Amino acid sequence: MAPAFGRPLVVAAAGLYGLAVLAVGLWAGRRTRTARDFFIAGQDLGLWVTAAATMSAAFSGFVFLGGPGLTYRIGLGSLFICLPVGFTSAMLCWTVGRRLRELAGAAPVLTVPDVILQRYGSRTASGLAALAVVVGVCGYLGAQILALGIVVEAVFGTRASLGEWSLPVAMAAGTIVVLAYTSAGGMVAAAYTDLLQGALMVAAAVGVFGVAIAEGGGLPAMAASISSRFGSRFLEPFGQAPVTTALGFWFVFSVGTLGQPHLLHKFFMLRDPAKLRWLPVAVTSGQALCLAIWFGLGLAVPALVAQGRLPPLDRPDEATLAFLLRIAPDGVVGLALAGVLAAIMSTVDSFVNVGAAAIVRDLPRALGRPLRRELLWGRIATGALLVGAAVLAWLHADLIALLGTFAFGTFAAALAPALAVGLNWPGVTARAASLSIGTGLVLNVALEFLQRQPFFPGLPRPPLAAGAVPSAVALAASFLVLLAASWIRPRGEEAADRTAPRLPEAPPPFRDPAPRPRGRPGIRPSRGAGARGCRDRGPGSSGSGG
Numbered sequence: 089m090a091p092a093f094g095r096p097l098v099v100a101a102a103g104l105y106g107l108a109v110l111a112v113g114l115w116a117g118r119r120t121r122t123a124r125d126f127f128i129a130g131q132d133l134g135l136w137v138t139a140a141a142t143m144s145a146a147f148s149g150f151v152f153l154g155g156p157g158l159t160y161r162i163g164l165g166s167l168f169i170c171l172p173v174g175f176t177s178a179m180l181c182w183t184v185g186r187r188l189r190e191l192a193g194a195a196p197v198l199t200v201p202d203v204i205l206q207r208y209g210s211r212t213a214s215g216l217a218a219l220a221v222v223v224g225v226c227g228y229l230g231a232q233i234l235a236l237g238i239v240v241e242a243v244f245g246t247r248a249s250l251g252e253w254s255l256p257v258a259m260a261a262g263t264i265v266v267l268a269y270t271s272a273g274g275m276v277a278a279a280y281t282d283l284l285q286g287a288l289m290v291a292a293a294v295g296v297f298g299v300a301i302a303e304g305g306g307l308p309a310m311a312a313s314i315s316s317r318f319g320s321r322f323l324e325p326f327g328q329a330p331v332t333t334a335l336g337f338w339f340v341f342s343v344g345t346l347g348q349p350h351l352l353h354k355f356f357m358l359r360d361p362a363k364l365r366w367l368p369v370a371v372t373s374g375q376a377l378c379l380a381i382w383f384g385l386g387l388a389v390p391a392l393v394a395q396g397r398l399p400p401l402d403r404p405d406e407a408t409l410a411f412l413l414r415i416a417p418d419g420v421v422g423l424a425l426a427g428v429l430a431a432i433m434s435t436v437d438s439f440v441n442v443g444a445a446a447i448v449r450d451l452p453r454a455l456g457r458p459l460r461r462e463l464l465w466g467r468i469a470t471g472a473l474l475v476g477a478a479v480l481a482w483l484h485a486d487l488i489a490l491l492g493t494f495a496f497g498t499f500a501a502a503l504a505p506a507l508a509v510g511l512n513w514p515g516v517t518a519r520a521a522s523l524s525i526g527t528g529l530v531l532n533v534a535l536e537f538l539q540r541q542p543f544f545p546g547l548p549r550p551p552l553a554a555g556a557v558p559s560a561v562a563l564a565a566s567f568l569v570l571l572a573a574s575w576i577r578p579r580g581e582e583a584a585d586r587t588a589p590r591l592p593e594a595p596p597p598f599r600d601p602a603p604r605p606r607g608r609p610g611i612r613p614s615r616g617a618g619a620r621g622c623r624d625r626g627p628g629s630s631g632s633g634g
Contacts, residue, residue: 098243101422108284137283138363139370142177142354146371147289147378148228148435149235152428155379156411157404159386163318163327168334170382172342173375178368184346185364187511188355197356199442200349200503201450204525207510210518215454216525218446220502221349223529225443228495229436229477235405236262236432237481242409243425256482263478266436267471285430290377292427297380299420300388300411303397310391317394330555339560340493344500346508350438378431385411436474444469494536497559501528504563505570513574520573528566532559 158166191197195206201221205214237259241247246254304310314322321327326334345351358364389407392398398410408428412421447469452459459465505524510516535558538550552561 097418098422098425101426104426138354138358139286139367139374142351142367142371143286143289143374143378146348146351147375147431149232149239149428149432151378151382152289152293152431153235153238153405153408155382156385156389156407157401159327159382160390160401160404160407162329162333163322164325164386165327165329165334166337166386167383168326168337169341170379171338172345173372173379176342176345177371177375179342180345180351181364181368184352184507184511185355185367186361188352189358189361189364192356193361199445199450200352200507201446201454203352203511204506204521205453208506208516208518208521210522211454211456213506213518213522213525214450216522216529217503217506218450218454220498220525220529221446221450222443223533224349224495224498224502225439225446225473226477226480227498228439229443229473230481231495232432232436232439233259233263233474233478234481236266236429236436238405239409239425239428239432242413259478259482262433263474266433266440267474285434286374288423288427288430289434290374292424292430293378293381295420296412296416296424296427297384299416300381300384303411303415304388304391305395307387310387313391313394314387318390322390332553332555333557336555336557336560340497340500340557340563343508344496344504344559344563347500347502347504348496349442349499349503350435352507353438353442381408440470440473443473447473493557493559494532497532497536497557497562498529501532501559501562501566503528505567509567509570516570516574517577519577520570523573524566524570527569528562531565532562535559535562 155166155169158169188197188203191203191206195202197203197206199218199221201214201217204217205211208214237255240258240262241254244258246258250257301307301310304313311323319328355364358367385408389398389401389411392411392415393400398414401407401410408424412424416424444466448459448462448465502525505528506516506521510521535550535552538547539552539558541547550558552558
């Protein structure tokens with residue numbers, strides 16, 4: 089691919105984007121004075137900023153770069169990742185969102201492991217959740233920084249001048265920009281840059297979709313070209329992937345959404361809980377528009393390859409950049425590359441803050457040694473996470489291939505059952521939550537490692553059916569362990585449960601103490617029922633082991 093460095097409009101668009109996010113970061117840094125500001129934006133965000141932050145955090149370089157590449161490899165079966173978008177935002181809001189926001193208003197909750205600690209009163213469960221967050225964040229950050237380096241390298245043409253050092257330098261440049269505004273402004277900067285980045289992502293996706301369909305000759309011509317070169321199976325519902333793979337994608341990216349900390353984190357920031365009723369509409373609308381680039385380029389690139397206008401791709405992840413740098417006009421390329429950068433960096437800044445909170449707040453508190461000056465240590469942890477992830481991405485260049493299953497699957501398998509079931513069913517015990525989180529984390533990491541590792545040829549492959557998605561297996565196992573451990577309790581645990589102190593006349597966990605008044609639309613915030621209704625004693629209690 090020819091570099092974009094000689095195309096002034098493209099370079100100008102990328103440069104303006106970088107300056108804009110740096111300016112927002114500097115502005116937000118002046119508004120960040122406390123750890124609450126740094127980690128949850130002072131709990132003072134409106135509907136549209138929260139919606140943009142949620143949408144931007146959900147859609148990363150995986151959608152803009154990996155999505156079309158995955159379609160190029162397996163056909164329309166990749167769209168099973170996209171199908172849950174129609175209901176996941178509503179499911180998030182109605183299943184866990186309201187309860188998270190109620191708890192954040194009634195207790196000192198800044199992170200998802202804080203929620204686990206408040207709900208179960210177990211430092212073991214909270215510590216395991218924090219460990220799962222750190223593992224998933226490292227994988228996601230490494231993949232995003234690698235994708236960011238590939239984009240910077242393509243835009244500025246550093247390969248010709250820097251040779252083998254091109255990608256490390258490009259990754260370092262992107263890391264510095266992200267580090268500047270996330271370490272300065274924390275989640276205040278991330279939220280307001282997400283508003284800018286969300287608008288860019290939507291505009292870029294819609295613009296590229298239109299150009300892609302036009303360049304491909306329309307859907308009928310594209311379908312005919314694809315069938316002649318790649319076979320008719322490419323366009324079948326499951327594409328060229330096994331049925332188990334497509335259904336595994338659907339399961340992980342639907343139910344597993346309930347365990348994604350970078351999305352759940354946004355519910356802590358909403359100023360008015362009554363606005364939750366409108367959040368699914370706002371988030372889903374933006375997500376649906378962004379997915380146009382996945383569908384458009386996913387069909388246009390193989391069609392253009394079949395028509396001889398693009399060479400066959402050695403690396404499917406280059407599908408988006410190949411189309412932009414060889415086919416699209418400069419104006420669209422500039423907008424699209426800014427949108428791709430926005431998609432990558434909006435996810436990076438969300439994960440940096442989530443990961444820093446896990447390191448600075450959650451792990452030390454789980455060990456009984458909370459840190460002082462969390463704001464300072466949060467900024468230090470931000471830099472350490474980014475530098476460590478950049479080094480990891482450089483040493484393991486194939487990490488981007490694990491993005492869809494490893495990072496997302498780690499969060500899903502470890503956190504979704506304990507949150508989705510535990511926040512709605514009081515019968516889930518701290519022991520069950522700890523076992524579920526540990527099972528999901530260990531099983532997902534082990535299955536992914538055994539399935540993909542090239543280092544130890546003597547190790548056996550995981551005993552999974554052909555095409556099975558490891559994170560889907562781990563997520564199912566985590567749910568089963570949670571339910572079984574809650575229903576089957578050791579005798580000592582039952583005795584402890586019967587003798588545990590209870591607050592008099594406490595309502596059930598996370599439910600309103602009285603019926604909602606008639607004629608009053610929206611979601612009425614809880615009066616602290618979430619914190620009072622749990623038997624758990626929170627971060628400051630003694631003897632809260634799992």
